Amino acid sequence: ILLTSANGYIRFSAEREVDNIFLTRYACYLVAQNGDSRKQEIAFAQNYFAIQTRRAELVEQRLIEYERVQARTKLAETEKLLSGVLYERGVDNQGFAIIRSKGDKxxxxxxxxxxxxxxxxxxxxxxxDFLPTISIKAKDFAAEMTSVNVQQKDLYGQTAIENEHVDNNVAVRDMLVGRGIFPEQIPANEDIAARVFL
Known part of the structure; x- marks a missing residue:
């Protein structure tokens, strides 16, 4: 027991050795967040966890952006394949643009x-390029269905294929709306061309 005097008061304090205690990462975080930041060790731990939290947020955001870029790339591939299928069935580029626009509607x-x-x-x-991931994937799914059904149903000509594509987009919309997702109400994302992954 140590006796110390400060400003006329007597204070008792005790020191004893304790075994090392191993804490989980989360327990360390809680100790740091609830500790006295005037203590150097606590201030260091709080800073460490703040940096690690931000780093995790950036990694998560990058993964989300990467998924969106991948979905956009996949949609471009699907539309290229669909365009080729439709060209073989009497639909030119202008007709394909009309079909795609009616699908969007x-x-x-x-x-x-x-x-x-x-x-x-x-x-x-x-x-x-500005749609969120779910909307890109919805467009891709409808285009994939159109590509499959045009071939399976042996459809020819713009009108028949247009009707098929519209039906597929309606089916995808119904599925989304049934789950409480209204694609036209989801805000735009940043231009995908601004997302560069090395």
């Missing part, structure tokens, strides 16, 4: 031009 309940305006997408840029 069925999926989003507004045509591509209106949706671009609502989301602030420049007229010269593809809509999908």
């Amino acid at each position: 069925a999926l989003f309940h507004m045509d591509t031009k209106m949706l671009k305006r609502k989301l602030g997408v420049p007229d010269s840029r593809p809509l999908a």
Whole structure:
């Protein structure tokens, strides 16, 4: 027991050795967050956990952005394949653009031009470059279904294929809305062209 005097008061304090205690990472975090930050060790631990938390947030954000880029790449591949299938069945590039636009109207309940305006997408840029991941995947799923059904049902000509694509987009929309997701209400994301992954 140590006796110390400060300002006329007598204080008793005791020191004894204790065994090392191993804590989980979360327990260390709680001790640091609830400790006295005036103590150097606690201030260091609080700073460490703040940095680690931010680092984890950045990694998570990068993974989300990477998934969106992958979904956009997949949609471009699906649409390229679909365009080839449709060309073999009497649909030219202009017809494909009309079919794709009518699919957007069925999926989003507004045509591509209106949706671009609502989301602030420049007229010269593809809509999908600004869509969130779920909307990109919805467009991709509907386009995949159209590609499969055009071949399985042996469809030819713009009207028959257009009807098929609209039906597929309506089916995808119904599935989303049934789960409480209204694709036209989801805000735009950053231009995907600004996301560069090395």
